[in-house]
Amino acid sequence: MSIIITVSNQKGGVGKTTTSAAMCAGIARRGAKVLGIDLDPQGNLGFCMGLEGNAGPTVLDALNKRVRVQQAIRRLELCDILTSDITLSSSGLERLEPGKREFALRDMLRPVVDYYDYIIIDTPPALNLLTINAYTVSHFLIIPMAADILSLVGLSQLRETIDSVQHSVNKHLRVLGILVNKYNKRTALCRDVLEMAEQLANQINTKVFVTKIRNGVSIAEAPAHGRDIFSYAPKSGAVQDYLEFINEISDDIHLSEVMQYGTEISH
Numbered sequence: 001m002s003i004i005i006t007v008s009n010q011k012g013g014v015g016k017t018t019t020s021a022a023m024c025a026g027i028a029r030r031g032a033k034v035l036g037i038d039l040d041p042q043g044n045l046g047f048c049m050g051l052e053g054n055a056g057p058t059v060l061d062a063l064n065k066r067v068r069v070q071q072a073i074r075r076l077e078l079c080d081i082l083t084s085d086i087t088l089s090s091s092g093l094e095r096l097e098p099g100k101r102e103f104a105l106r107d108m109l110r111p112v113v114d115y116y117d118y119i120i121i122d123t124p125p126a127l128n129l130l131t132i133n134a135y136t137v138s139h140f141l142i143i144p145m146a147a148d149i150l151s152l153v154g155l156s157q158l159r160e161t162i163d164s165v166q167h168s169v170n171k172h173l174r175v176l177g178i179l180v181n182k183y184n185k186r187t188a189l190c191r192d193v194l195e196m197a198e199q200l201a202n203q204i205n206t207k208v209f210v211t212k213i214r215n216g217v218s219i220a221e222a223p224a225h226g227r228d229i230f231s232y233a234p235k236s237g238a239v240q241d242y243l244e245f246i247n248e249i250s251d252d253i254h255l256s257e258v259m260q261y262g263t264e265i266s267h
């Protein structure tokens with residue numbers, strides 16, 4: 001049974017895709033079977049994981065049942081991935097009836113949830129039906145934010161969406177925490193942002209992760225070289241931070257809780 005983790009924040013450019021790709025690579029390097037899912041029509045996750053070319057079926061083909069999910073999954077060296085492209089922006093999910101359209105991703109994943117140890121979902125910078133589908137199927141949510149003031153504005157909307165999902169389609173959804181990204185501990189701004197992030201975390205009943213991801217040029221360089229960050233710059237600060245982050249979340253994930261929920265997803 002997979003542990004399903006969504007990386008989400010409706011703010012753009014905060015590090016959702018970077019974090020999703022690093023989690024896929026980092027967790028897979030520990031020997032786990034990992035599936036990354038790109039639910040963003042920008043289609044960046046594959047690129048960040050070193051996937052070349054974008055031919056073949058995408059997650060949209062599997063969501064719309066044009067192909068079986070297994071046929072849309074691409075195999076990378078470390079892990080598997082369901083890619084997306086711009087066609088996902090008109091997914092057609094909204095044409096399904098309420099009560100069904102929130103569960104399209106969950107239904108799609110049913111044949112493979114027992115195969116993977118972890119499924120990591122990258123989401124668009126929006127709170128739309130795709131995001132809701134990710135929240136509906138997930139056990140855990142990680143909210144990355146960039147260490148600037150603007151990335152904190154508007155997070156009350158995110159809180160409302162999480163509340164609504166917890167009260168309607170997925171009472172098991174748990175926000176694991178806020179991940180501060182692009183962090184530079186020497187600046188006063190970063191310290192202010194951290195304080196605000198703590199207050200925000202309180203409001204959504206979560207915490208700010210102890211691990212912060214520092215600002216580092218290798219993160220931006222890795223995709224340009226067609227590699228994931230772990231193989232591109234194994235000794236970089238970013239890799240060190242993401243390894244620490246993966247250790248930190250491993251302590252938080254309670255398998256028993258997941259196992260119980262698992263039976264609900266797979267039947």
Ligand SMILES: Nc1ncnc2c1ncn2[C@@H]1O[C@H](COP(=O)(O)OP(=O)(O)OP(=O)(O)O)[C@@H](O)[C@H]1O
Pocket residue numbers: 011012013014015016017018019040042044123124125181182183213214215216217219220221238
């Ligand atoms: N810690 C970091 N240090 C330096 N650059 C970073 C860091 N994290 C992310 N970046 C860069 O910031 C940009 C945005 O990151 P990313 O694409 O992961 O954000 P996103 O939240 O997925 O964006 P979008 O909302 O558009 O999907 C990218 O160019 C990425 O390489």
Ligand SMILES: [Mg+2]
Pocket residue numbers: 016017018040042044122123
């Ligand atoms: Mg992204």
